[in-house]
Amino acid sequence: MTTFTPSRRRGARLGPRFGVVLATGLALLATACGGTTRDDVAASQPAVPAASAAASADPGAPLKQGLKIAFLPKQVNNPYFTVSDTGGADAGKEFGAEVKEVGPSDASASSQVSYINTLIQQKQDAIVISANDPNAVVPALKQAMAAGIKVVSYDSDVAPEGRHLFINQASAEDLGRTQVQLLAEQIGHKGKIAVLSATPNATNQNTWIEFMQDELKKPEYKDMELVKIAYGNDDDQKSFTETQGLLRSYPDLKGIISPTTVGIAAAARYLSDSPYKGKVKLTGLGTPNQLRKFVKDGTIDGFELWSPGDLGYLASYAAAALASGQITGAEGEKFKAGRLGEYTIGANGEVLLGKPTVFTKDNIDDFDF
Amino acid sequence: MPAEKPARSPETPARSAEATAEGAFGRLTGLARRWEGLILVLLVAVMLWASFAVDGFANPSNVSFLLLDTTEIAIMALTMTLVIVAAEIDLSVASTLGLSCAVLGWLWNAGLAIETIMPICLLVGALCGAVNGLLVTRLGLPSLAVTIGTFALYRGLAYVILGDQAVADLPPAYTGLATQTFGPIPLVTVLVAILAALAAVVLHATGLGRSIFALGSNEEAAFFAGVRVKRIKFWLFTASGVFASLASLVYTFRYASARADNGVGLELAVVAAVLLGGVSIFGGRGSLPGVLMAVLLLGVVRNALILADVANEVLNFVTGLLLVASVLAPNLGAVWRRRTTRRSVRLEGNTPR
Numbered sequence: 129m130t131t132f133t134p135s136r137r138r139g140a141r142l143g144p145r146f147g148v149v150l151a152t153g154l155a156l157l158a159t160a161c162g163g164t165t166r167d168d169v170a171a172s173q174p175a176v177p178a179a180s181a182a183a184s185a186d187p188g189a190p191l192k193q194g195l196k197i198a199f200l201p202k203q204v205n206n207p208y209f210t211v212s213d214t215g216g217a218d219a220g221k222e223f224g225a226e227v228k229e230v231g232p233s234d235a236s237a238s239s240q241v242s243y244i245n246t247l248i249q250q251k252q253d254a255i256v257i258s259a260n261d262p263n264a265v266v267p268a269l270k271q272a273m274a275a276g277i278k279v280v281s282y283d284s285d286v287a288p289e290g291r292h293l294f295i296n297q298a299s300a301e302d303l304g305r306t307q308v309q310l311l312a313e314q315i316g317h318k319g320k321i322a323v324l325s326a327t328p329n330a331t332n333q334n335t336w337i338e339f340m341q342d343e344l345k346k347p348e349y350k351d352m353e354l355v356k357i358a359y360g361n362d363d364d365q366k367s368f369t370e371t372q373g374l375l376r377s378y379p380d381l382k383g384i385i386s387p388t389t390v391g392i393a394a395a396a397r398y399l400s401d402s403p404y405k406g407k408v409k410l411t412g413l414g415t416p417n418q419l420r421k422f423v424k425d426g427t428i429d430g431f432e433l434w435s436p437g438d439l440g441y442l443a444s445y446a447a448a449a450l451a452s453g454q455i456t457g458a459e460g461e462k463f464k465a466g467r468l469g470e471y472t473i474g475a476n477g478e479v480l481l482g483k484p485t486v487f488t489k490d491n492i493d494d495f496d497f
Numbered sequence: 498m499p500a501e502k503p504a505r506s507p508e509t510p511a512r513s514a515e516a517t518a519e520g521a522f523g524r525l526t527g528l529a530r531r532w533e534g535l536i537l538v539l540l541v542a543v544m545l546w547a548s549f550a551v552d553g554f555a556n557p558s559n560v561s562f563l564l565l566d567t568t569e570i571a572i573m574a575l576t577m578t579l580v581i582v583a584a585e586i587d588l589s590v591a592s593t594l595g596l597s598c599a600v601l602g603w604l605w606n607a608g609l610a611i612e613t614i615m616p617i618c619l620l621v622g623a624l625c626g627a628v629n630g631l632l633v634t635r636l637g638l639p640s641l642a643v644t645i646g647t648f649a650l651y652r653g654l655a656y657v658i659l660g661d662q663a664v665a666d667l668p669p670a671y672t673g674l675a676t677q678t679f680g681p682i683p684l685v686t687v688l689v690a691i692l693a694a695l696a697a698v699v700l701h702a703t704g705l706g707r708s709i710f711a712l713g714s715n716e717e718a719a720f721f722a723g724v725r726v727k728r729i730k731f732w733l734f735t736a737s738g739v740f741a742s743l744a745s746l747v748y749t750f751r752y753a754s755a756r757a758d759n760g761v762g763l764e765l766a767v768v769a770a771v772l773l774g775g776v777s778i779f780g781g782r783g784s785l786p787g788v789l790m791a792v793l794l795l796g797v798v799r800n801a802l803i804l805a806d807v808a809n810e811v812l813n814f815v816t817g818l819l820l821v822a823s824v825l826a827p828n829l830g831a832v833w834r835r836r837t838t839r840r841s842v843r844l845e846g847n848t849p850r
Contacts, residue, residue, distance in 0.1 A: 163612030164668045166605055204809055233809045236761060238752060245562040246803045249553030263665030264754035267676060287665070 584780025626738020
C-alpha cells in the first residue's frame, strides 16, 4: 500500500460539525422528556396475570396418535441436550408421536426465535423449549400458542405467559439438601467441610447454598462444620487453585461440596493428584462423562445431578398430554408419564421431575452425557 | 428490483479501450451488474423453489417472519456497504449494537423515559462510530485492526454496564410496533426501505457517493483530485455506528429484551451479505441493490432450509458456500475477461470524474 500524508488542513475538521450533532442530540433529549418510563409500564401492567385458558381438561382423553412434537434446546450438538432430547424421542415412540430436535448451533435467543417461527409454519402440535433468554422468546411463543401449539419449557424456563408448562429438573431445595446428605454419609456425619461455588453472585448456587446451610442446622449434622465458601468463578484454573487453597488453610478438612460442574471437575483433578485423594471427600453437581475417571479412581464416591434423559422423557409426555387435551396446564391436574409414573402440576404450571440421581461407580456406566 | 447501475461517468479515461472491447462489454454489461443479475436470478429461483417445495414458505406470516428476521442485518449492511466501498471495514457494528442495547436497558432500569433513551442510544452509536473513525483517520490505523479492537471493547463495555441481566419490561407500545405488520410487510421493513433508499441515493446519485467510490478504488488519486478522504471516512464510520444503534433499537424491541450479548456474531452476517452482494472487499466497487438482494437471499435460504428441517450444520455449509462463490466468481470473471479482451480494461472501477 502506498503511503502518503495529506496535510492536516485537508483532513477532516471534525470539531464544529460533531458539536452540532451532539447539540442536536441533546436538544432532542430535552424535548423528549416526559415520555414512557419504567414506572408507567409497571403501573399499566395488570397486577395479576390473567387466569390461564378457560378450556376444560378431559383427564380421561387418550394420548393422540401421530402428534408432532419439536424439541428446541438452547443449542444442538450439546451432549446434555442430545441426551435429554433423545429421552423425549424415546417417549414419543411409546405413544406414537413424531418427535424431532431442531435448534441453533449458537446458544442465542434470537436464533431460537427464528426456529419458533418456522415451527409455527410447520404446524407442530407442541414445542418443547429450553430458553436462552426467558423473555426474548415470549412474543414468538405467544404467537405459537395463539396458533394452537402447546408450549412446554424444560431445563430453562421462559416467562410464564409464554408457555403452558415448565418441567423443572430439580427444585433448589432438593438440590441443596441432598448434596449435604450425600457428603454427610461419605464422611460419617463428622468433620469440617467447605463449599466450592461458582461466582459470588451466581443465583442458582447461592440459593442451593442457603438450603445447604439450612440442612446443616439439623441435629444429625451437629458434628459437621461449614468452614468456608470458596468461589472458583466457574473457571477451571481458579477453581483448581481455590481447592488447593482450601486444603492448605484447613488441613483437617473432611469434605468439599462443589455445586457447579466446572468446580467439581477442577477440584477432582486437584485431589486425584494429591495426598488427599480418597481422604477428603468430594461431591456436588457434575456430569458422568466429566467425572467418570475420578469416580473410578476413587477420588469421588458419589455425586449427583438430575437425569437429563428423564427430563426430556417427561417433557414429551407433558406435551402430548397437553396436545391431547388431558391437561390444560392448571395447578392440580394430573397426567401419566410412562415409566416415570404419575405427575401433578404444581403452582405456576410447574412439574417437578423428582429427586436428583446419585451417580456412583456402580451406576455411572449406565449414563453417557 | 431494478439493478441500479453504479455511477460510471461517460468521460471515463478507459473510453477508447471500452470501444474496442464493445463486444465483450455488450455481452457482459459490466461485472458489477452481472453479479447483481446473478444474485437476482438466484433469489428468484430459491424463492420459486421454496414456494413449491417447502411447506409453509409462501405463507404470508412466514414472509413477514422472514423480512423481520433480516431487519437488523439489512440496516447495518447499508452503512457497511458504504464503508467497504470506501475500502475500509467496520467489524464493531454488532458490538455497538450490544452496547446500545445495554445502555438502553440500563437507563430504562434507572427510570428514564424510553423517548429520552432512544436518542441517547443513537448518540452512543454515533460516538462508537466516531471513535472508530478518529482512530482510522487521525491516527492512520487500519480499520480492520481498529474495529477488531473496538469489537471487543464495546462488547466488554456493554457487559460492564448491564452485566448478565436482561431487561425485559419494555413498553408494550414499542415492542408491539417492532413486530407490527401490514399484511405480510412488517413496519420495520418500511423503515429499512426508507433507510435503504437514503443510502442508495447517497452512494449512487450524489457527488459524495462518487467520492466514496473514488477513494475506495484509489485513495491517493482521490485525495489529489480533491476528495476529502479523511473527512468522508470519519463520517462513514460515524454513520455506521448510528445505523448499528438504530438496529439495536429494532432488535431490543423486537425481542423485548435488552441484554449485553444482543446480536453477538451479527457483524459476520452483515459483512457476508455485503460481500455476497457484490461489493469488493478491496473497495471501489459495489451497489446497494445488490447488497439488499444478498441480505434477502441469505434470509430466504436460511428460512427455507430451516422450514425443510435441514440440520444447522448443512445450513452453515450452504451459507459458507454462497460466500466463497461470491468471492470466487468475480475473480474468475476477471480472469475470463482478461482472456477475451486483449487489452486490460478497467471497466469495473467506478472511476470518478
